[in-house]
Amino acid sequence: MMDEITPIGLLEQHKIPDLPAAMYYIPNFINEDEEQRILEKIPANRWISLTHRRLQAIPAQLTANNTLVASSKMPPWLTNPVVDRISSSGIYEGAPHGINHCLINEYLPGQGIMPHEDGAAYHPVVATVSLGGSLVLDVTEKRKENDADASDGASEPKRWRILQEPRSLLLTTSSAYTDTLHGIAEVKEDSDLTPETVANWKLLGNAGVIEANGGCNTRTDRISLTYRDVNKVSNVASKLFGKTR
Numbered sequence: 001m002m003d004e005i006t007p008i009g010l011l012e013q014h015k016i017p018d019l020p021a022a023m024y025y026i027p028n029f030i031n032e033d034e035e036q037r038i039l040e041k042i043p044a045n046r047w048i049s050l051t052h053r054r055l056q057a058i059p060a061q062l063t064a065n066n067t068l069v070a071s072s073k074m075p076p077w078l079t080n081p082v083v084d085r086i087s088s089s090g091i092y093e094g095a096p097h098g099i100n101h102c103l104i105n106e107y108l109p110g111q112g113i114m115p116h117e118d119g120a121a122y123h124p125v126v127a128t129v130s131l132g133g134s135l136v137l138d139v140t141e142k143r144k145e146n147d148a149d150a151s152d153g154a155s156e157p158k159r160w161r162i163l164q165e166p167r168s169l170l171l172t173t174s175s176a177y178t179d180t181l182h183g184i185a186e187v188k189e190d191s192d193l194t195p196e197t198v199a200n201w202k203l204l205g206n207a208g209v210i211e212a213n214g215g216c217n218t219r220t221d222r223i224s225l226t227y228r229d230v231n232k233v234s235n236v237a238s239k240l241f242g243k244t245r
């Protein structure tokens with residue numbers, strides 16, 4: 001099992017170079033037994049099917065005005081060991097509640113997610129744990145308002161590719177959260193993966209497997225857990241159910 005990533009100093013060793021501040025990549029954040037245990041616990045009957053992937057929100061989906069009204073807390077299989085380990089990094093210090101929400105997304109080969117930002121509903125720190133297969137997350141600099149229809153040859157937005165390996169943790173914070181979009185291409189294979197094209201190449205747990213496959217990653221079923229702190233929490237439920245937060 002990996003060492004605790006307690007002091008932020010250690011986290012600095014995992015900072016992905018050349019990105020807006022700041023994204024961190026930690027390979028083998030959980031071990032294979034822990035990965036398997038989480039996969040087995042994901043409820044089979046709570047999936048919401050979308051056209052290009054399926055997802056579930058735990059403990060609940062946000063309301064239309066981005067409020068978390070939850071009658072229950074996050075279940076232990078989602079918090080132990082993941083949330084405990086993330087919290088010990090100090091990355092959620094100063095967050096209003098700490099991690100109180102997890103979105104589970106499943107992508108089959110050829111599935112993905114359109115470029116988007118996670119927005120103001122959440123404290124600007126996302127912690128993504130990957131399970132199953134590897135895939136590339138595309139991160140793009142957001143266009144400034146006056147760039148949008150610039151006819152004076154405004155430069156192309158900057159782009160980065162982040163390879164997310166199974167059992168890894170990706171932390172997205174501050175301007176990487178607010179000033180970029182992220183998405184996953186709907187492909188069956190990520191290609192042209194090299195030290196030059198993959199922003200977190202030096203931080204990968206197993207770059208050798210990509211090299212051995214000629215710079216390609218063949219997609220297999222991948223599940224991501226995206227942990228966040230929802231800013232607005234309704235205390236209606238806490239009053240009803242006698243909870244304190």
Ligand SMILES: O=C(O)CCC(=O)C(=O)O
Binds near residue numbers: 113118137182224
């Ligand atoms: O699966 C991922 O790595 C990204 C998921 C995502 O962007 C989201 O749930 O907002």
Ligand SMILES: [Fe+2]
Binds near residue numbers: 116117118
């Ligand atoms: Fe997202």
